[in-house]
Amino acid sequence: xxxxxxxxxxxxxxxxxxxxxxxxxxxxxxxxxxxxxxxxxxxxxxxxxxxxxxxxxxxxxxxxxxxxxxxxxxxxxxxxxxxxxxxxxxxxxxxxxxxxxxxxxxxxxxxxxxxxxxxxxxxxxxxxxxxxxxxxxxxxxxxxxxxxxxxxxxxxxxxxxxxxxxxxxxxxxxxxxxxxxxxxxxxxxxxxxxxxxxxxxxxxxxxxxxxxxxxxxxxxxxxxxxxxxxxxxxxxxxxxxxxxxxxxxxxxxxxxxxxxxxxxxxxxxxxxxxxxxxxxxxxxxxxxxxxxxxxxxxxxx
Ligand code: PMM
Numbered sequence: 001x002x003x004x005x006x007x008x009x010x011x012x013x014x015x016x017x018x019x020x021x022x023x024x025x026x027x028x029x030x031x032x033x034x035x036x037x038x039x040x041x042x043x044x045x046x047x048x049x050x051x052x053x054x055x056x057x058x059x060x061x062x063x064x065x066x067x068x069x070x071x072x073x074x075x076x077x078x079x080x081x082x083x084x085x086x087x088x089x090x091x092x093x094x095x096x097x098x099x100x101x102x103x104x105x106x107x108x109x110x111x112x113x114x115x116x117x118x119x120x121x122x123x124x125x126x127x128x129x130x131x132x133x134x135x136x137x138x139x140x141x142x143x144x145x146x147x148x149x150x151x152x153x154x155x156x157x158x159x160x161x162x163x164x165x166x167x168x169x170x171x172x173x174x175x176x177x178x179x180x181x182x183x184x185x186x187x188x189x190x191x192x193x194x195x196x197x198x199x200x201x202x203x204x205x206x207x208x209x210x211x212x213x214x215x216x217x218x219x220x221x222x223x224x225x226x227x228x229x230x231x232x233x234x235x236x237x238x239x240x241x242x243x244x245x246x247x248x249x250x251x252x253x254x255x256x257x258x259x260x261x262x263x264x265x266x267x268x269x270x271x272x273x274x275x276x277x278x279x280x281x282x283x284x285x286x287x288x289x290x291x292x293x294x295x296x297x298x299x300x301x
Pocket of ligand 1: 042044080084085117136137138159161207209210237238239240282
């Protein structure tokens with residue numbers, strides 16, 4: 001008898017394909033690979049991000065792009081609703097949530113591990129409810145005071161990125177004597193506040209904040225000193241993909257390379273970051289960056 005057919009008297013046929021319950025199929029933080037640097041795909045649901053803003057007319061379009069990254073091998077999809085580029089428009093938390101929550105829900109349902117790029121504890125709380133496993137907070141020293149308790153209570157992972165000021169003021173605050181020492185000290189100060197609120201050290205992911213209140217030479221010095229950040233004892237994330245300092249590096253005939261011409265240099269940064277101990281790289285181009293971190297892992301043996 002055809003195995004698809006129901007035996008007489010046993011009711012409707014059962015499917016031969018095992019149905020994965022969403023909770024079983026969904027990736028969790030514990031499932032992330034441990035033998036190489038991870039790749040976080042950037043999904044900006046914003047009209048004005050510097051490299052990829054304004055690409056999605058609907059939540060379904062954004063989910064489709066997130067799924068493309070998921071199937072290209074992204075370990076994490078980072079969903080953001082508010083542009084963080086210098087002088088970006090400020091939006092309300094309601095607008096931010098309207099942009100990102102359906103996208104978070106759709107991607108989590110499809111089995112992706114999702115982080116949410118937000119500076120607001122109310123948005124973070126709703127995103128956690130929608131299934132986000134990581135809060136990516138670029139507010140740095142100016143963090144939302146409700147954030148530490150939220151992270152402690154929900155036991156989610158938290159990316160603590162360095163920055164001074166906000167998108168309106170950060171460029172004017174890019175003054176350092178010793179950028180590595182100052183960024184380390186400022187990050188440690190914020191980190192200690194999270195630990196004092198009951199956040200466990202392994203929940204914290206440290207990010208030097210490439211391009212945030214940093215001039216070009218600061219970014220290179222921070223990348224050169226990545227090991228010092230790893231020495232803090234937390235996972236380290238690097239977000240350099242297509243950023244302005246790479247455009248400046250690739251200046252031709254007096255003209256900086258535009259974001260879409262910075263992809264190969266971004267790959268080089270990912271490879272070097274992986275070779276210098278980064279736990280994760282946050283990137284626009286998932287497939288090629290995944291190849292790059294695999295090369296770095298194979299090289300390191
Ligand atoms: N960069 C941007 C946005 N979010 N998050 C972390 N943790 N690290 C970064 O370097 C970072 C970030 C800005 O880049 P985008 O506009 O391409 O998202």
